[in-house]
Amino acid sequence: MIKVQAEDFDVGRELENLSSGNLGVGGVSCFIGLVRDMAGDESIQAMTLEHYPEMTEKALAKIEAEARTRWPLEEILIIHRYGRLEPGDRIVFVAAASAHREAAIEACHFLIDWLKTQAPFWKLEETPDGGQWVDARSSDDKAAGRWVTAGRGAEKDPDAAE
Amino acid sequence: MIKVQAEDFDVGRELENLSSGNLGVGGVSCFIGLVRDMAGDESIQAMTLEHYPEMTEKALAKIEAEARTRWPLEEILIIHRYGRLEPGDRIVFVAAASAHREAAIEACHFLIDWLKTQAPFWKLEETPDGGQWVDARSSDDKAAGRWVTAGRGAEKDPDAAE
Amino acid sequence: MRILYFAWLREKAGIAEETISLPQTVTTVAELIEWQQQRGEGFAEAFADTAVVKVAVNQEHVGFDHPVSAKDEVAFFPPVTGG
Amino acid sequence: MRILYFAWLREKAGIAEETISLPQTVTTVAELIEWQQQRGEGFAEAFADTAVVKVAVNQEHVGFDHPVSAKDEVAFFPPVTGG
Numbered sequence: 247m248i249k250v251q252a253e254d255f256d257v258g259r260e261l262e263n264l265s266s267g268n269l270g271v272g273g274v275s276c277f278i279g280l281v282r283d284m285a286g287d288e289s290i291q292a293m294t295l296e297h298y299p300e301m302t303e304k305a306l307a308k309i310e311a312e313a314r315t316r317w318p319l320e321e322i323l324i325i326h327r328y329g330r331l332e333p334g335d336r337i338v339f340v341a342a343a344s345a346h347r348e349a350a351i352e353a354c355h356f357l358i359d360w361l362k363t364q365a366p367f368w369k370l371e372e373t374p375d376g377g378q379w380v381d382a383r384s385s386d387d388k389a390a391g392r393w394v395t396a397g398r399g400a401e402k403d404p405d406a407a408e
Numbered sequence: 409m410i411k412v413q414a415e416d417f418d419v420g421r422e423l424e425n426l427s428s429g430n431l432g433v434g435g436v437s438c439f440i441g442l443v444r445d446m447a448g449d450e451s452i453q454a455m456t457l458e459h460y461p462e463m464t465e466k467a468l469a470k471i472e473a474e475a476r477t478r479w480p481l482e483e484i485l486i487i488h489r490y491g492r493l494e495p496g497d498r499i500v501f502v503a504a505a506s507a508h509r510e511a512a513i514e515a516c517h518f519l520i521d522w523l524k525t526q527a528p529f530w531k532l533e534e535t536p537d538g539g540q541w542v543d544a545r546s547s548d549d550k551a552a553g554r555w556v557t558a559g560r561g562a563e564k565d566p567d568a569a570e
Numbered sequence: 571m572r573i574l575y576f577a578w579l580r581e582k583a584g585i586a587e588e589t590i591s592l593p594q595t596v597t598t599v600a601e602l603i604e605w606q607q608q609r610g611e612g613f614a615e616a617f618a619d620t621a622v623v624k625v626a627v628n629q630e631h632v633g634f635d636h637p638v639s640a641k642d643e644v645a646f647f648p649p650v651t652g653g
Numbered sequence: 654m655r656i657l658y659f660a661w662l663r664e665k666a667g668i669a670e671e672t673i674s675l676p677q678t679v680t681t682v683a684e685l686i687e688w689q690q691q692r693g694e695g696f697a698e699a700f701a702d703t704a705v706v707k708v709a710v711n712q713e714h715v716g717f718d719h720p721v722s723a724k725d726e727v728a729f730f731p732p733v734t735g736g
Contacts, residue, residue: 258420261440269445269495276438277513278423279653283431298576298645301629326652333431338653347736348551351439351517358509358653365652366626366645368577379578382649389510441736460659460728463712488735500736509653520736527735528709528728530660541661544732 248306252329264321264343273347275354283333291372295328298366309360317349356393363390410468414491426483426505435509437516445495453534457490460528471522479511518555525552576647582616592640599625600634659730665699675723682708683717
C-alpha cells in the first residue's frame, strides 16, 4: 500500500494494520526517516518537500511491485510526506511484513534505498543562510545500486557498498 | 535500552520515545517478530518462551554494546518477551536510531540476527501432536555469522549468506 | 507538449508548468534540451549543466536519447532525493 | 556448584536447578558432562548427544574445554532460539 500525503501518520497504528489478522506474518521490518536539525555543519530550521504527484504514485507503485517480485512478502507499506516539515518530523515510513525475517528486513532495506533514487521528491532546506536544495548523494546511488542484481533475495554487491 | 518482560508493548510509543527530543536522529529502523500460526506444515496453538533470566540480561547488554561499537547510534532498544504467547502476538522488538539510515538499518539487522543465536531463549510450540521444542536453525547461525567481521559498518560476508 | 519543471530547475526557468508547440526538428529529449537552452536567460541557466538534469517522459525516468512527441508530458528536474 | 537446566534438557534431566558437590576429578565442562552421563537414566538421556548441548558458565557461553569450579554457576541447554 502506498500513501503520499502532507499529514503526519501514526506509526504504531500503521504497523498494527500491517500484520493484524494475518497470522502468517512472522516478521515486520520498518524504517522511519526524520528531519534532522543539522545538515553537515549547517543548522536546519525546516525542510520543504516538493514532488511530482502523478509520477510519485507511479514510481512508488513500481518500487512496491519490484520488492514483491524479489521477496515473499505478505504486506508492504510506503508512506511519503510532502510539504513543509520541521526537525523531528517524520518524512517517510516503509515497512515490509513476511513469514520470514530475512525477507522482511531485506525488502525494507531495498524499499528505502530505491525511494532515495527513484521517487521524484526534492528537498529545500531552510538554513540561516537561506534556502538550499539538497543534493542527491552519490552514496545513495551506490546504496540503490547494490540491489540492481535481479532475483529474489539477491545478495548485495559488497564492492558497491558505501 | 533492554526490556525482558512477559507483557506486550506499544510499538508506536516505544518508537516515539526512541527519537523524541533528539533532533540528531535521521533514521529509525526496527524489526518486530511475531508468533505465526504455522511452523512448516504444522499448526501452532501457542508458543511458550523459556529463558535464563540472569544470562538474558547479560547477553542482551552485550549485543547492545557490540552494536554500539560497530555503528554510530543514538539509541538502541531491545524488548524480548517470555511466557505463553499465541499466534499474532509480538515476541521481540529491536530498534536502532542513528543520524544516518544505513547505520540504523544495519544495526537493526545485526541485533535481530545476534539475538537469534546469542540470547538464551527456548521456544516450546503447542501443536495438535503435543508440545515440541523449536530447533535452532543452521540458517540463523549463518545469518549471525555474516556479522562476525569486526569493525563499524563491517560488510556482510556474501559467501556466508543463506 | 506539456512540460513541468521541479526544484531549482523550476526556480531558474521561472515556470512550474507550460504547454508548448513542439518544433518539428525536436524528436528526442536531447534535442528538446538544446531547444530549451535557447529560449532565454532563465532557461539557459536551468539547462546550463545537463549533467545534473534528469528527465521523465510520461512520468517515467528516461535517458536523453528517449524520443519525445507533442502528446508527451515531459518533466525536467534535478536528481531526486526521496526517502 | 549450582547447575541449571533449560528446555528439553530440563525435561529429560527432570530437574530445573540443583546445587551439587563437585567431584574433585571434574575440572572442565567436558568432565562435568561425563559425570552427568552417569548420574542416572534422565541425565544419561539429557546428555546422550553432546553435539546439541550448549553450556554457559557464570552466564557466558563457553566451550566444552572451559574450566569449572565449585563456585561457578553452570547452565546446560539446547542451542538457543531467541528473537
